[in-house]
Amino acid sequence: xxxxxxxxKFRVLKTGQSMTLLCAQDMNHEYMYWYRQDPGMGLRLxxxxxxxxxxxxGEVPDGYNVSRLKKQNFLLGLExxxxxxxxxxxxxxxxPGLRTDTQYFGPGTRLTVL
Amino acid sequence: AQRVTQPExxxxxxxxxxxxxxxxxSYSGSPELFWYVQxxxxxxxxxxxxxxxxxxxxxxxxxxKGETSFHLKxxxxxxxxxxxxxxxxxxxxxxxxxxxxxQGTTLQVKP
Numbered sequence: 724x725x726x727x728x729x730x731x732k733f734r735v736l737k738t739g740q741s742m743t744l745l746c747a748q749d750m751n752h753e754y755m756y757w758y759r760q761d762p763g764m765g766l767r768l769x770x771x772x773x774x775x776x777x778x779x780x781g782e783v784p785d786g787y788n789v790s791r792l793k794k795q796n797f798l799l800g801l802e803x804x805x806x807x808x809x810x811x812x813x814x815x816x817x818x819p820g821l822r823t824d825t826q827y828f829g830p831g832t833r834l835t836v837l
Numbered sequence: 838a839q840r841v842t843q844p845e846x847x848x849x850x851x852x853x854x855x856x857x858x859x860x861x862x863s864y865s866g867s868p869e870l871f872w873y874v875q876x877x878x879x880x881x882x883x884x885x886x887x888x889x890x891x892x893x894x895x896x897x898x899x900x901x902k903g904e905t906s907f908h909l910k911x912x913x914x915x916x917x918x919x920x921x922x923x924x925x926x927x928x929x930x931x932x933x934x935x936x937x938x939x940q941g942t943t944l945q946v947k948p
Contacts, residue, residue: 766881
């Protein structure tokens, strides 16, 4: 099992450009999450999904959109990138039920917006 | 408001010294708390959860509801413990699994 994978690993964008980050998991998990990690801020939840076809806003959703068309994939989109979105993005997944506290993380995507 | 606070950005100790990583939380209700760890060039992973009352890699954490704290402790630090540590609180009711993370503390264990 590859677990949780993220594509790409690194990306540099110019202000105003758009891009999509892909998260994939092969553990058949129901729940998936997108976080951003910034120095001194910890991890902050952007959006999450509790199942295929459903998404919900997290703590810092502005400027991002997500889609969960397939259970194994969770896409994070930036329509018009801004320098404030420079960050490391982590995807995570977890099974439903009693084990929802254990989140399995991807390796991260380092995004720089110039 | 639900919040997790880790007051120390960096904690530096010598090998063999005791370690205590502080975590305080704000939550109305019965909290569920966790410690996650990120070693260099590795993924963030669960270290321990308070409901298990377990010891992982020599680390323990006790939930103190009176002080709203969940400090992570280890009696004798090892160099391989050097990592970023995050305290997390399970947020909200229902089974969404959302976690609120603290700001993180970098533990540096010097030889």
